[in-house]
Amino acid sequence: MASSSRQRSISQALSGSLSGLLRCPVCKGPLSVEDVPAQQRISCLQCARCYPVIDGLPVLIPERAIAKVPDPSSTGDTASH
Numbered sequence: 610m611a612s613s614s615r616q617r618s619i620s621q622a623l624s625g626s627l628s629g630l631l632r633c634p635v636c637k638g639p640l641s642v643e644d645v646p647a648q649q650r651i652s653c654l655q656c657a658r659c660y661p662v663i664d665g666l667p668v669l670i671p672e673r674a675i676a677k678v679p680d681p682s683s684t685g686d687t688a689s690h
Contacts (some may be wrong), residue, residue: 633658634669634689 614653638655648688649662651669657677661668 631667631669635671635674640667650675 632641633653633656634640635658636653636656638653640651641654641659641683643650643652643659650659651662651667652658653660658671658674659677660670
């Protein structure tokens with residue numbers, strides 16, 4: 610239960626006073642909270658890097674970032690090979 614309250618507090622912090630302060634360490638783009646199954650991450654809206662949240666703390670270290678892979682089904686590309 611403590612984990613879910615930490616997740617909510619990260620979401621609230623990024624939507625509130627910290628949203629103007631926290632930026633992607635690589636491109637300086639804005640960040641948003643992304644809830645994925647069994648994990649919460651902070652994602653950059655500009656360069657699409659995802660940073661892990663460990664024990665309720667966002668780890669904004671470029672070496673720990675994961676590049677988001679676009680979903681091929683959402684591109685609308687219907688070309689066949």
